Amino acid sequence: MATYNKRGYKAPKEKEVKEVNEEQQVIIDEKDSTTAGVFSKLDETASKTEDWVAKNQKIIIGLVAGIAVATIGYLAYQKFIENPKQDEAANEMFVAQQNFQKATDGVASDSLYKLALNGSEGKFGFVQIADQYSGTDAGNLANYYAGMAYLNTGKFDDAIKYLGEFKSEDLILSALAKGAIGDAYSQKNQQKEALEYYVKAAESNKNDFTTPRFLLKAGKTALALGQKEDALKYFTDIKENFDATPEAASVDALIGLAQ
Numbered sequence: 001m002a003t004y005n006k007r008g009y010k011a012p013k014e015k016e017v018k019e020v021n022e023e024q025q026v027i028i029d030e031k032d033s034t035t036a037g038v039f040s041k042l043d044e045t046a047s048k049t050e051d052w053v054a055k056n057q058k059i060i061i062g063l064v065a066g067i068a069v070a071t072i073g074y075l076a077y078q079k080f081i082e083n084p085k086q087d088e089a090a091n092e093m094f095v096a097q098q099n100f101q102k103a104t105d106g107v108a109s110d111s112l113y114k115l116a117l118n119g120s121e122g123k124f125g126f127v128q129i130a131d132q133y134s135g136t137d138a139g140n141l142a143n144y145y146a147g148m149a150y151l152n153t154g155k156f157d158d159a160i161k162y163l164g165e166f167k168s169e170d171l172i173l174s175a176l177a178k179g180a181i182g183d184a185y186s187q188k189n190q191q192k193e194a195l196e197y198y199v200k201a202a203e204s205n206k207n208d209f210t211t212p213r214f215l216l217k218a219g220k221t222a223l224a225l226g227q228k229e230d231a232l233k234y235f236t237d238i239k240e241n242f243d244a245t246p247e248a249a250s251v252d253a254l255i256g257l258a259q
C-alpha cells in the first residue's frame with residue numbers, strides 16, 4: 001500500500017532536532033539554576049536570622065518579659081488600685097452632691113454650697129475630692145461642682161480655677177463649664193475674657209440648649225464692648241438657627257441695637 005506525506009510537510013533533519021533539544025535543555029538548566037539560587041539565598045537569609053536570634057536571645061526574652069510585666073502591672077493597677085479608688089471617690093462625693101443639689105434648689109444656698117465644698121457628715125467636700133482623687137472620674141467631676149459652687153458664692157477666681165481643671169467628653173457639660181468661666185469673668189468685670197469663653201461655649205457643641213444661651217451672652221457682652229458687628233453676628237445666628245428657643249424671643253430688639 002502506498003503512503004503519502006501531507007502537502008507542505010517536510011520532516012526535520014536529524015541535526016535540527018538535536019539543536020532544538022539542546023536549546024530546550026539550556027533553558028531548563030538556566031531555570032533550575034535560577035531557582036536553586038533563590039532557594040540558596042533564602043536558606044542563607046534564614047540562617048543569618050537564626051544566628052541573630054541565637055545571639056540576641058537574652059535581649060528578646062527580656063523585651064517580651066518586660067512587655068508581659070508591664071501589661072500585667074497595668075491590669076493589676078486597674079483592678080486593685082484604680083477601680084477601688086473610683087468607687088471610693090464616688091462614695092465620698094454622694095453627700096456633697098446632695099448638699100449641692102439642695103443649694104441649687106434654693107434651700108439655705110450659701111451654707112449648703114459651703115458644706116458641698118468643704119464636706120459634712122464625715123465625708124469629703126468637692127475641694128478635697130478633687131485633690132485626693134485627682135485622675136479619677138469622680139475627682140474630675142468634683143472640679144466642675146466646686147467651680148459652680150464657688151461661682152454661686154461669689155468666689156470667682158476659685159470658680160475659674162476649678163472649672164478650668166474640669167475636662168469632659170460630655171459636650172453639654174463641657175460647654176456649660178466654659179460658659180460658667182465666662183460668667184465668672186463677667187462678674188469680675190473682665191468682659192473681654194468673658195466674651196472669649198462665651199464664644200468657646202457657644203461653638204463647642206451646636207445644640208438647642210447651650211448654643212443659643214451662650215450666643216445671647218456673647219452678643220450682649222460684645223454689645224457692651226462696643227463690638228456691634230460681632231454682636232449682630234451672634235444675635236442673627238440665634239434668629240436664623242435657633243428661632244424656636246427662648247433666647248430667640250427677644251433677639252429682634254437686640255438685633256436693632258446692634259445695627
